[in-house]
């Protein structure tokens with residue numbers, strides 16, 4: 001039986017065996033979590049930690065109306081994430097389950113790719129249990145509960161997007177077996193974390209990495225520096241990205257239906273076979289086939305980006 005045929009039979013009811021020869025990052029599993037990497041319970045938060053959530057929430061809401069995707073703002077309201085303090089995952093899961101069948105599960109930190117994909121394939125979204133300190137108010141290296149819940153969860157209330165995320169989890173297993181995780185990671189980065197969408201009123205943000213931070217919503221939509229290019233899945237999966245600074249390029253979708261169709265309704269086996277293991281395009285590149293909405297000046301990156309104190313213009 002071929003690898004692909006074996007995968008087609010994977011039902012994901014239990015964590016499947018990733019198989020020999022498939023690379024998985026060697027993360028050290030904390031003693032309190034099992035193979036599924038789930039915390040026994042969501043932790044409780046101090047009054048000050050709950051205030052950190054409220055302050056982050058209030059700051060984002062100064063920026064996001066008119067910039068965040070309508071689906072995100074609708075999800076935020078449906079799930080009432082601004083009721084005060086870090087949301088309780090149990091209640092949030094019940095509400096989300098009623099809308100799209102998803103739940104939120106607590107994890108201690110970044111978890112291994114194959115476990116992350118497995119949870120997504122079962123419509124469970126793993127969310128960081130901890131919340132950032134005030135010293136890390138503007139920028140954190142590892143996703144915390146504010147990034148994961150405020151940034152990602154409202155989008156899971158959208159039925160088409162909710163299906164996309166589940167299919168992404170299933171596609172993850174396939175990518176691992178083809179050794180093309182890097183390419184699939186780029187797709188996640190340029191859609192789920194840093195995606196823009198064309199709405200009737202103009203460009204809007206649906207990527208959680210942008211929505212949960214203070215500077216990038218304005219920069220991604222309004223600055224002259226970054227490229228804004230219509231999403232082409234084959235091209236995006238060949239494109240490098242930056243993990244610790246504002247993006248030099250954003251990709252724009254027409255709708256979540258388009259995103260679902262362009263990714264899920266295609267032959268990923270064939271695509272994976274045609275991709276090289278590394279990236280072909282630099283993160284600043286504009287290429288012949290691009291449908292370019294805005295060709296960026298790249299001034300921010302050219303001035304040295306975050307480390308140099310360059311203004312995000």
Ligand SMILES: [Fe+2]
Nearest residue numbers: 143193208209
């Ligand atoms: Fe994220």
